[in-house]
Amino acid sequence: MTTTRAVPEATGALLPGVARIAVLRANALGDFLFATPALAALRAAYPAAEVTLLGAPWHTRFLRDRPGPVDRVVVVPPAPGIRAADPGEAWSAADVERFRAAGRAERFDLGLQLHGGGAHSTPLLASLRPRLTAGLRAPDAPALDRWIRYTLHQPEVSRYLEAVALVGAAPVTLRPSVTVGDADRLEALTVAGAPGRPRVALHPGAADPRRQWPPERFAAVGDAAAARGAEVFVTGSAAERGIVGAVTAGMRAPARPLVDRLSVGGLAALYVGCAVVVANDTGPLHLAAAVGAATVGLFWVGNAVNSGPFEQHRHRALLSWTMSCPRCGAGRTAELYPLRDNGPGCDHGAAAAGRRGVDLARDAPREDRIAAGGAPALHLLRRRGVLEQEAGGAERDGWT
Template sequence: MTTPSNSSARRDLQPSSVLGPVGERVPDVARIAVLRANALGDLIFLLPALEALRAAYPEAEIVLLGAPWHAQLFRDRPGPVDRVLVVPPAPGIRDPGPDEPPSAMDDFLAAARKEGFDLALQLHGGGGNSNPIIAGLGARVTAGLRAEDAPPLDRWIRYVYYQHEVIRYLEAVALVGAPATTITPALAVTDADRVEAREVLGEPTRPRVALHPGATDTRRRWPPERFAEVARALAGDGYEVLVTGTPAEQETVDAVVAAAGVPVRPQVGTLSLGGLAACYAGCALVVSNDTGPLHLAGAVGTPTVGVYWVGNLINGATPLRVRHRPIASWTTRCPVCGIDCTPGIYPHRPGDGDCPHRDSFVADVPVIEVLEAARELLTPPPPTPPSPVP
């Protein structure tokens, strides 16, 4: 059932976008706050919405309320983010980083109110924890997502878990008159990124491919021995194979390298996020679990093969197929206890909260399917025949 507030918001929308209704643009906007303070893949999904805001409000400053790594990534990087304000760690917002000094949310909001935000957008989940932060910024207009138990905003749409993340945020920014300009996330690679990647990796002597076998949630990890089979096959095809990972994924990367049985190049913690973007931009293909680096590779224009659990396929896999191949596991029950986990594979999602197991939900994805997709993307298309002379 639609609440009266949401009904009012819908009446204000005009059907003028390819993705649906668009609300009235807010006049005299000089500064926009956007709350999105979580992981890398979450940021990549947000980029088209930020581009829509930039197109709708070209003179406004767009300020991302994010984490320290957001500030580092967007420093001197062209794109829709002008500045990052680091939001303090808080439940449902973000976890504290290593050696990060404590900071009170009340102090942050008091300082942020002095910024004079005209628009504040909540693009950080259902809003139970995040909508009060948006309200505390003191902006003239608030907008964004709202789950059933979350406080309202001036303009909002219902948060429903099973929706593609890119479309979710594009619908939210449309509330403030920012229609979609693209559905394809794109992140600029800078000269500094390329210099860093070249210093770490050297100049390629043959085409490179990268494998990323990690993921924060171990249920999204394809087994290392499967990645090793792909590494072995692609090395046999003549490619230089990189295996990327974070320091927390060292053991997983080591397992892939050991099982591959052929020379591959592990890259664990050797590159900054910008350097990793340049690394992927220089690859012919990236094969990865459904995790941030997979979406980063797509955002810098590199073809990808992604291994997905079916629920995450709905929310995160690109619908484009010229350069991308998502391979899905259709497992819906925990491989250990058999509990139905279809509402989501995250601990806070209804339906799997009683399951303590973190065994892979994607182990059944066949190597041959991933390898066929990889080779298809690595095979150049036939040349276009010349047009006949009239």
Template sequence: MTSPFDDSSSARLSPRRDLEPSVLGPVGERVSDVERIAVLRANALGDFIFVLPALDALRSAYPSAEIVLLGAPWHAALWRDRPGPVDRVLVVPAAPGIRDPGAGEEPGDVAEFLAAARAERFDLALQVHGGGANSNPLVAGLGARVTAGLRAEGAPPLDRWLRYVYYQHEVIRYLEVAALVGAPATTIVPSLAVTAADRAEAAAVLGPQRRPLVALHPGATDTRRRWPPECFAEVARALTGDGYEVLVTGTPAEQETVDAVAAAAGVPVRPQVGTLSLGALAAAYADCALVVSNDTGPLHLAAAVGAPTVGVFWVGNLINGASPLRDRHRPIAAWTTHCPVCGVDCTPGIYPHRPGDGECPHRVSFVADVPAVEVIEAARELLTPPPPTR
């Protein structure tokens, strides 16, 4: 089998022993005369937050290059007039393994997209989207001078590639890809700027603060990641009693879950379902003393705009996505690995001798056994001001 550091392009990557060392691992040869970089990352909110440090690394290594995110329509809306490492968003078509179509959106024509994208004359194209079965052919089709990215078993290779291994922190995974093209890490902490427009929209919706704010986000697309509404309600009661005003945020699809939290809380809370754009939600979280959430995009958004967080994680997702920093973040782990209904091992089948079965049809919560008292204790710990320094 070829080395993960094999490179068939004219800008060949040296074997591992010749790579420059860095804090996070080896760094490949920087590509010369780079004017335009394409980065494919067209999936969900949390996935995008994880790639921000890699984009920062590319900006530092190639300060004069234009960085073009190949993303979804919501990326274009979020990144409009927002400072950061992305200069422009090019919306990729909805296609299998690339991105799901939005409401009312038809699948796109990938061949037509690639024909137009090749006219951009990208110098570098990076795949930080997944294992590469569908995404590597798209990135290769951009016609860039050098391609780099991830490669799962059976996926076609790019010019410079790293083996995709499921259990790896997502931030580090994408930083390693950036390093393949000579862009060492400048940070491991995702950071997203909040704009004046974000703050103005949030203020118009939420009004002036009467008490310090805490936000709860009880939803998640994957229902197995959802902590029960009654547990969030217990947190709401405790923090309301401590003097905080509690927002309960959710998407329109999570209305029922938000309503269940509000009904069970027994104290006044402020549901916010579909009232805030993504930028305004970021601003609201930035003004919160704490955000308590399932492992889902808003949790990682809150951390990226500087809010302290308590996150409820299934243990496998904790490995891949929980912040490694403890100054402002407390991930709480649930250790359930077998379906509570049928007992099937639902850990990803990454080794032949331990197949697992992520396709169990039951979508009950795998985090329901996390005690509310543990989340409340973590929340109060983060909300308690540190003692004054002498």
């Protein structure tokens, strides 16, 4: 009898004598989390090697003293196709050359290209001169010693597992995960206090406005949760202050806004104590899942292929298929489906998305709706087995 594997096998040979591994992955929170199973595979395949993440400044803050497969972080210079500079961050040409020289002095044995298709990232990695390079390659990118084709629509976790399999690293887990430490828990306790009843967190922001469910829908979910006895938090970054305010203002019940009050680690600790986190497809949604919280994720069209959950026991994915601008009707998916005739698009951006957002009420099956006007969001979560006993008394209060 033949069997098939549901995860990538190790497709390349282990490289002997590996002491230092560099992994280029310098983007945002969710992007890093999707790569954690691949990093765990590298750690298992090369247990004696030092794993260095070539990342962004936030990685240094988040991963410092945090147990996991990354031993240290080296911040890469901001550059087109790599990462944007942080506020106040400036690199001179001499700084960039010092970074490259220091990288060459490291004498990395393996360099893994996990940062997009490689048009910009592969030259950066190659400038450090690792003994062997491997990873993802788009048609417009330079070659690596070992590579697989970068394709637009592929589950992100599988994408990076396939990439590290090129150097003999077999999967040890499919689940993104991060460790929550004592400092994280203390930060969350200081800001949010100790839970006295089940908590529900809403995260209504997203970098791409097409992925934002309208704030009035989040407000309806918050009211439904509060009616069942939940303490409701609405989380967001400084840039999301407006949408967080719109959600809390639209709720009849009181809610606690937390805007730019917690570090990434503190936010993770807050989510650990939540019965459920309801969020758009953005970093905090994936952070909640990575620390074991139950989630309901709101996804726009093909994004669910790449970043949707693998399992439904604790995670529910709801999709919208709204493909056109609600203001002018123009197609807005050219970058998602570049080979289709999607028309010229439009530039209505956030204003258009804010009027319509992710239309789950129209597109989801009836039993999976979290609709406007007080629809039974918590009934959906309870029916689907998403709410577990994450807080004392949850079962007694009718949350399971």
